[in-house]
Amino acid sequence: MLIQPYVENARWHGLMHKSGDRLVTISFTLVNENMYTCIIDDNGIGRF
Secondary structure, three states: OOOOOHHHHHHHHOOOOOOOOOOOEEEEEEEEEOEEEEEEEEOOOOOO
C-alpha cells in the first residue's frame, strides 16, 4: 500500500498520454536485513 500512489502516478500522469509502448518497472533490492530499496521506473512522457 505504500508504493501504490507512486505507481498510480506513473500510470496516470506519465503513461496515459504516451503513444506507443508503455512500460512500468518496479524493483526491490535488499539493502540489509531491515531495509529494502524500491525503484519505480517508467518510460512515460516526463513532467517537471
